[in-house]
Amino acid sequence: MGRYFIRRVLYAIPALLVISFISFLLIQLPPGTFADTVAAEMMESASVNESAIRAIEERYGLNQPIMVQYWKWISGILLRGDFGESFIWNRPVAPLMWERLGLTLVLTASAFIFVCVVSVPIGIFSAVRQYSVGDYIATSLGFLGLAVPSFLFALILMYIGFRYFGTSIGGFFSPDFARAEWSWARVADLLSNLWMPMLAVGLAGTASLIRIVRANLLDELLKPYVAAARAKGLSELSLLLKYPVRLALIPFVATVGWMLPQLVSGATIVSVVMSLPTTGPMLLRSLLGQDMYLAASFIMMLSGLTVIGTLISDVLLALVDPRIRFT
Amino acid sequence: MPGGGGRDLLLEIKGLKTHFFTDEGVVKAVDGADFPIARGKTVCVVGESGCGKSVTARSILQIVDRPGRIVEGRILLHRESEEVVDLAAMAPTGKAIRAIRGKEIAMIFQEPMSSLSPVHTIGNQIVEMIRLHLPMTTEQARDRAAELLERVGIPQAGRRLDSYVFQLSGGMRQRAMIAMALSCRPNLLIADEPTTALDVTTEATILDLIKELQRDLNMTVMFITHDLGVVAEIADDVVVMYLGKVAETAAVDPIFHDPKHPYTRALHQSIPKFGDTQRGALEAIRGMVPHPFARPDGCTFHPRCESFMPGECDRVAPPAVVMESGTTVRCLLYGGSDGSGAVRDDAGGHAGTAGGEAGARAPGKGASGPRAADQGAAG
Ligand SMILES: Nc1ncnc2c1ncn2[C@@H]1O[C@H](COP(=O)(O)OP(=O)(O)OP(=O)(O)O)[C@@H](O)[C@H]1O
Ligand code: SF4
Ligand SMILES: [Mg+2]
Numbered sequence: 001m002g003r004y005f006i007r008r009v010l011y012a013i014p015a016l017l018v019i020s021f022i023s024f025l026l027i028q029l030p031p032g033t034f035a036d037t038v039a040a041e042m043m044e045s046a047s048v049n050e051s052a053i054r055a056i057e058e059r060y061g062l063n064q065p066i067m068v069q070y071w072k073w074i075s076g077i078l079l080r081g082d083f084g085e086s087f088i089w090n091r092p093v094a095p096l097m098w099e100r101l102g103l104t105l106v107l108t109a110s111a112f113i114f115v116c117v118v119s120v121p122i123g124i125f126s127a128v129r130q131y132s133v134g135d136y137i138a139t140s141l142g143f144l145g146l147a148v149p150s151f152l153f154a155l156i157l158m159y160i161g162f163r164y165f166g167t168s169i170g171g172f173f174s175p176d177f178a179r180a181e182w183s184w185a186r187v188a189d190l191l192s193n194l195w196m197p198m199l200a201v202g203l204a205g206t207a208s209l210i211r212i213v214r215a216n217l218l219d220e221l222l223k224p225y226v227a228a229a230r231a232k233g234l235s236e237l238s239l240l241l242k243y244p245v246r247l248a249l250i251p252f253v254a255t256v257g258w259m260l261p262q263l264v265s266g267a268t269i270v271s272v273v274m275s276l277p278t279t280g281p282m283l284l285r286s287l288l289g290q291d292m293y294l295a296a297s298f299i300m301m302l303s304g305l306t307v308i309g310t311l312i313s314d315v316l317l318a319l320v321d322p323r324i325r326f327t
Numbered sequence: 328m329p330g331g332g333g334r335d336l337l338l339e340i341k342g343l344k345t346h347f348f349t350d351e352g353v354v355k356a357v358d359g360a361d362f363p364i365a366r367g368k369t370v371c372v373v374g375e376s377g378c379g380k381s382v383t384a385r386s387i388l389q390i391v392d393r394p395g396r397i398v399e400g401r402i403l404l405h406r407e408s409e410e411v412v413d414l415a416a417m418a419p420t421g422k423a424i425r426a427i428r429g430k431e432i433a434m435i436f437q438e439p440m441s442s443l444s445p446v447h448t449i450g451n452q453i454v455e456m457i458r459l460h461l462p463m464t465t466e467q468a469r470d471r472a473a474e475l476l477e478r479v480g481i482p483q484a485g486r487r488l489d490s491y492v493f494q495l496s497g498g499m500r501q502r503a504m505i506a507m508a509l510s511c512r513p514n515l516l517i518a519d520e521p522t523t524a525l526d527v528t529t530e531a532t533i534l535d536l537i538k539e540l541q542r543d544l545n546m547t548v549m550f551i552t553h554d555l556g557v558v559a560e561i562a563d564d565v566v567v568m569y570l571g572k573v574a575e576t577a578a579v580d581p582i583f584h585d586p587k588h589p590y591t592r593a594l595h596q597s598i599p600k601f602g603d604t605q606r607g608a609l610e611a612i613r614g615m616v617p618h619p620f621a622r623p624d625g626c627t628f629h630p631r632c633e634s635f636m637p638g639e640c641d642r643v644a645p646p647a648v649v650m651e652s653g654t655t656v657r658c659l660l661y662g663g664s665d666g667s668g669a670v671r672d673d674a675g676g677h678a679g680t681a682g683g684e685a686g687a688r689a690p691g692k693g694a695s696g697p698r699a700a701d702q703g704a705a706g
Contacts, residue, residue: 222392223441224436224437224438224441224442225441225442225443225444225445227385227390227392227436227442228434228436228442228443229444230388230390230428231388231390231428231429231433231434231436232428232429232455232456232459232507233425233426233427233428233429233430233456233459233460234425234455234459235420235425236420242447243444243447246446247444247445247446250446320446321446322445322446322491323445323446323491323493326491326493326494
């Protein structure tokens, strides 16, 4: 198990490097650079200051070959944790990104936990009581959850939250805490504001996970090992949880890896609607403004999440399924 | 003498009907099966694929998968204490039947690979079963599990406890399964084609093992198989099933030397010569097993029967007839079409009704009576 884990981590490193390069390449693809964006803005105000633009190009090395630019950027990250400067914000990328990324992860992780806690029991119930009233209700709610776009659900939640709970609309924090330093009170405030975006982000995931758990479990329930476990004299609930549920969750564990980025991108739309300071809106802005270091760093981190998610699911998979550990 | 009153019975299956309620229609997998199982004996249940052997076995433990369910009949378990309980009347998830499963009646399944959990160790699964029924600590149960594995011939038993199913060979898996089934010393062991998935050599050793264990533990065995070669080797009694009903029940000798039912005879003819115990041999009987939704009227075997009597066999459902030899047979050749013959049907009135109808429709078909008596004299 230990060796398996180390091997998987080692595999992840080249993947992350390739991702970093592709992210960098990707944001270079659209024609023009930040300097052109600045020039275009100057045109609008009717006076183009050539030397100012040259200065920008000089300062950020925008005229150098792409490999050189990439090397500067990645070595800064690896050696000094320096992700470069944001042109738009006129600040280093790192602190900007970490704050956003942290909040995004909090939102995503809580949504993910919510999805699991709700969907797994409902999915099990649905499968075990297939075609019962409860199954029909769960299945219909699941369809509804898949059909309702998350931004619409976010709007509905905001209305409900404002109307009946007096929750402030938009943002992770109440106005009092929005610009405050981190403190326990601020954490508490964050948590009290978190449930709405969490529900909005998690809804679609909940619906699809219910369906996945139900379908997988229905497959497992008729397998011979379930009848054999029953023939031992186990009670229905304990045999259910020990055997078929565990096997039904294996394919789900295998997909946790790509559910993570899915939740992150779901969070983008919800964040725009609820004006949450997550990565999504900031990434969008940086792409529009050709803010290349900020955009590249974000894209790299979010793609990196996929690799890390896959790593986590591979390790979990090896834990629940010995067949993987031994081959 | 199966069916004989004086015998010490362990289990009696009476008029058992287990049906599957599928979207396409009702599959009558077991449709009025009767047979006894004598204490301490080995009874083999034979018949072509799909005739309801496994469903009968699962019905005994009430572990029929949905959409199947026992709709009628009784399964009487005679305990040593003279107490008799009806397994068919118990709630499938209730405490009563759960206490019997694994403890009084244990089962070995057809495919050891898919019948053991792929993600738990062998030891875990055996220990679980032991601790469910016997007051033991995990340590004690582990020791016992290791003993059992050793008993069924698994080398390095102590270490094998921590193996997963995919780390064992087919023969070893089935041995582990047997060890598990025997772990609580059941009175009845149901073995559902335990050797079908194995090669011939392994099959032989597993059969020897079961025979040996049966003798040592004084266990009753219900052994389901396709293979008459296996029957000849291990059976005391034989139950021949066809389309969810029992065609013939007899001791092993008459089944081989004096088979009554045309279906039993056809089974014999379909065996390859020279004792070749090739699988799938039974498929060679003339005609095909009818579709589950299209069960023939009268005797369900009539479209394939060489002794088919038009006007009778396709109209009258044959009742059970007990021959002097002790053989019980459901075939109009031995009576029943005219209401005569030793009609014995514990399941209730329907056989009698059939006989009555036959009497009205086809009077004077007594010719089959003497013939039955002739052949029955052998016992
Ligand atoms: N889950 C199910 N749903 C619908 N029909 C079923 C189900 N299980 C079994 N049957 C039907 O019940 C009938 C008897 O099946 P069973 O498994 O008892 O046959 P069998 O005699 O054990 O055959 P084999 O020798 O192939 O194991 C078959 O016609 C089968 O199609
Ligand atoms: S009842 Fe008729 S069809 Fe059925 S087995 Fe006997 S002879 Fe054949
Ligand atoms: Mg079977």
